[in-house]
Amino acid sequence: MPRMNCLVILASLCLTAAMARGQDAAWPRVVEDGSTEIVVYQPQPDSLAGVTLQSRVALSIKRPTDTAPLFGAMWVTATLDVDRDQDLAQVMSIKINRTRFAGVPDSDVQSITQFLEASVPGWDLSLSLTSLKASLQTADGGPDADFRNDPPKVLVVNYPAILLLLDGKPRLQDAGSGGLQRVANTALPVIFDPTNKQYWFYGSSLWFTTSDLLKGSWTPVDQAPSAIANLVQDKDTLSAAQDDAGTAASATDLRSAKIIVATVPTELIVTDGAPRYRPLGSGDLLYVANSGSEIFLEVATQRTFILISGRWFAGPSLQGPWTFVAPDALPKAFAQIPENSPKADDLAFVPGTDRAKDAAMDNVIPQTAGVSRNDATIDVEYDGDPKFSNIPNTSLAYAENTPSQVIRASGMYYAVEEGVWYASSLPNGPWVVSDTRPVGIDDIPPSSPVYNTKYVYIYGSTPDVVYVGYLPGYRWSLPYRGVVFYGTGWGYHGWFGRVYYPRPATWGFCVRYNAWAGWSFGMSWRAGWLGISAHWGSAWGGWHPAYGAGYRAGFWAGYHAGGWFGPGGYRPPRPIGWRPVYGPGGYRPGYGPWAGGRPGYNIYNRPGYAGVHPRPASFPGRPGPGYHPDAGYRSTKPAMRPNNVFADRDGNIHRNTGDDWQRHENQSWRPEGKPDSNGRAEQRGREENHQARNEPRGGGSLDGERGARERGASMHRRS
Numbered sequence: 001m002p003r004m005n006c007l008v009i010l011a012s013l014c015l016t017a018a019m020a021r022g023q024d025a026a027w028p029r030v031v032e033d034g035s036t037e038i039v040v041y042q043p044q045p046d047s048l049a050g051v052t053l054q055s056r057v058a059l060s061i062k063r064p065t066d067t068a069p070l071f072g073a074m075w076v077t078a079t080l081d082v083d084r085d086q087d088l089a090q091v092m093s094i095k096i097n098r099t100r101f102a103g104v105p106d107s108d109v110q111s112i113t114q115f116l117e118a119s120v121p122g123w124d125l126s127l128s129l130t131s132l133k134a135s136l137q138t139a140d141g142g143p144d145a146d147f148r149n150d151p152p153k154v155l156v157v158n159y160p161a162i163l164l165l166l167d168g169k170p171r172l173q174d175a176g177s178g179g180l181q182r183v184a185n186t187a188l189p190v191i192f193d194p195t196n197k198q199y200w201f202y203g204s205s206l207w208f209t210t211s212d213l214l215k216g217s218w219t220p221v222d223q224a225p226s227a228i229a230n231l232v233q234d235k236d237t238l239s240a241a242q243d244d245a246g247t248a249a250s251a252t253d254l255r256s257a258k259i260i261v262a263t264v265p266t267e268l269i270v271t272d273g274a275p276r277y278r279p280l281g282s283g284d285l286l287y288v289a290n291s292g293s294e295i296f297l298e299v300a301t302q303r304t305f306i307l308i309s310g311r312w313f314a315g316p317s318l319q320g321p322w323t324f325v326a327p328d329a330l331p332k333a334f335a336q337i338p339e340n341s342p343k344a345d346d347l348a349f350v351p352g353t354d355r356a357k358d359a360a361m362d363n364v365i366p367q368t369a370g371v372s373r374n375d376a377t378i379d380v381e382y383d384g385d386p387k388f389s390n391i392p393n394t395s396l397a398y399a400e401n402t403p404s405q406v407i408r409a410s411g412m413y414y415a416v417e418e419g420v421w422y423a424s425s426l427p428n429g430p431w432v433v434s435d436t437r438p439v440g441i442d443d444i445p446p447s448s449p450v451y452n453t454k455y456v457y458i459y460g461s462t463p464d465v466v467y468v469g470y471l472p473g474y475r476w477s478l479p480y481r482g483v484v485f486y487g488t489g490w491g492y493h494g495w496f497g498r499v500y501y502p503r504p505a506t507w508g509f510c511v512r513y514n515a516w517a518g519w520s521f522g523m524s525w526r527a528g529w530l531g532i533s534a535h536w537g538s539a540w541g542g543w544h545p546a547y548g549a550g551y552r553a554g555f556w557a558g559y560h561a562g563g564w565f566g567p568g569g570y571r572p573p574r575p576i577g578w579r580p581v582y583g584p585g586g587y588r589p590g591y592g593p594w595a596g597g598r599p600g601y602n603i604y605n606r607p608g609y610a611g612v613h614p615r616p617a618s619f620p621g622r623p624g625p626g627y628h629p630d631a632g633y634r635s636t637k638p639a640m641r642p643n644n645v646f647a648d649r650d651g652n653i654h655r656n657t658g659d660d661w662q663r664h665e666n667q668s669w670r671p672e673g674k675p676d677s678n679g680r681a682e683q684r685g686r687e688e689n690h691q692a693r694n695e696p697r698g699g700g701s702l703d704g705e706r707g708a709r710e711r712g713a714s715m716h717r718r719s
Helices: 002-012 017-023 106-122 129-135 226-232 235-242 251-255 332-336 344-349 354-362 451-455 531-535 686-694 702-718
Strands: 029-033 036-040 044-049 052-062 070-083 088-100 126-128 153-157 161-165 172-174 181-183 190-193 198-202 207-210 219-221 258-262 266-270 277-280 285-288 294-298 303-308 311-315 323-325 367-372 388-390 397-399 405-409 412-417 420-424 456-461 465-470 477-480 483-486 512-514 518-520 564-566 569-571 645-647 653-656 661-665 668-671
Touching (some): 070 645, 126 129, 285 332, 354 483, 653 702
Parallel strands (some): 153 266, 161 258
Antiparallel strands (some): 029 036, 190 198, 207 219, 311 323, 367 465, 388 397, 405 412, 477 483, 564 569, 653 661
16 A cells, blocks of 8 residues: 555656646646546645655546546655756655555555556656745744844935945955056955056946045046956956846946945945835835835834845834844734735745745755766865864864865865865865765854855765755855845955955845845846946956856855856846746746846756756666656646645545535545535534644645645746
């Protein structure tokens, strides 16, 4: 009987990879083998830990000798291979925990099991991440991580302004010829000419210059001296900027902008003139309509709320002072923000809302890949001899003077590069793909700049391939009390020796979240970056991670803000509102925000990422050698019937008719608590059925699962 569970759940997840996006919403699925028909209803996930999925499935089986379909339920543990770019979770191995077929003789169950054992191993098995996330409920979470949630310095202005944020006092490095220097510890292009003691800042289509970087006023000019202009207008930078035509501010707009320089963590909030407030929903909340920032006024208390990097802060006015407000301490009016309002995206930061649940659930779904032991390797560069600092509360140490993440543990050295663990007996390598994580990684505190390495995992290995994965926490999307934050809030100062290496930053980049597009970054004045300014540095290092002078993508989506590194150079993220890969306004949380299918969130899909196979050809436990989804696998098709059958926690089968629930008993459907013709509720099993339908499952119920199933199908169709 347990083996029957295993094989039937495989049917429940059955979809070819090529058809997954187009057909996954068309549950239930039907599998036919000769004259036997199996109808598999959408899986009901109970939990996801790493790549291990626990779920229930309702199904029916009808053989030629059966007068009616036989309904049953099963509980299984499946191992997933996840491809975020394709919105695909593929079942790679499976274990049956329990099954229940009420009223079916054991001899029938045995014969059905034997039939499925011969049929199921040839099926390609997959389901969409959209449906999976909508169906899963978030775990309770445990103790809060030690994030720094005190507010940064908040500047509020009502005119066009650009925040030029430095990591401490200005750090100058030689740049090009002629004695020119660049300000290394800022993300934007600032050049210093020591001959005339002038600073030059390039703002996409206009230059600004000043003689006093920290306190002086900036003057806009059309052209900089050619030696300075040539430092930022390299071929790769210009090529990348052409892809972003229309996203940069015009020269006319820039002329009116004020440059604000800050050397401490700072956020800039800009309104277009005096704030204009508009009501939301019932009117208990007002929002500022003439700002790209998230600004609210609670009418009853006259408190102002702002949202920065996923965190809420409140103050007596728009000028502060600001105090952190825990997500679960928000006024109830925030949960009532209408889904069709301009501020619906902010529901992702209000615990208990569907958007918050989806965002939090996305944070526990890993991206996976298979890494070739023979092909994948890295080079680690240090500024001088390797210098290590101890990590608090652990026996580990991390290297300070390298753009890579190198950790010393028990006499060995480990490096995390673009979601893959590497190991070496020496700090300089040679490096090989590691099939183990160092002990103590999960104890690294948020105060450490290598905190995000705890979200990179190793799931299995063969002599040729290591199977790895990372959670969004690797890219600094972090769970907290039913929502997600961007960054830990800790200030990690960069390394400055002969060169400057930046560290992850929580503040200063106008971090926003979209329920479809995930995190995006920009300038406070407008949604996107200042065009070419965000591309700068690819000719001679600078902030371009691909050249080793800054943190690699995947370690830090801070200054380069989650962009994509491809053949044309660095591409910054599109502004909010750009139509990306999937759906209006963006893609589902965690997927690549680039139009045309360019890789975004899935760093394993980056061009030239040698040795990494986002869709592995084999996996530990995969049925049969040489697996390939097109190699003669049994086809499935949508069953032409409603996707309305569910299994409760006890394995009872229920059906929703739209107006009421029914329970399957003795090969027939019986009402559950539906009033009879006299208005009296049917009492038989009513209380136990109600309890089965509504018993919490991580905060859910069959009614909740039905709603989540419908929401997932709707999101999938919108994609």
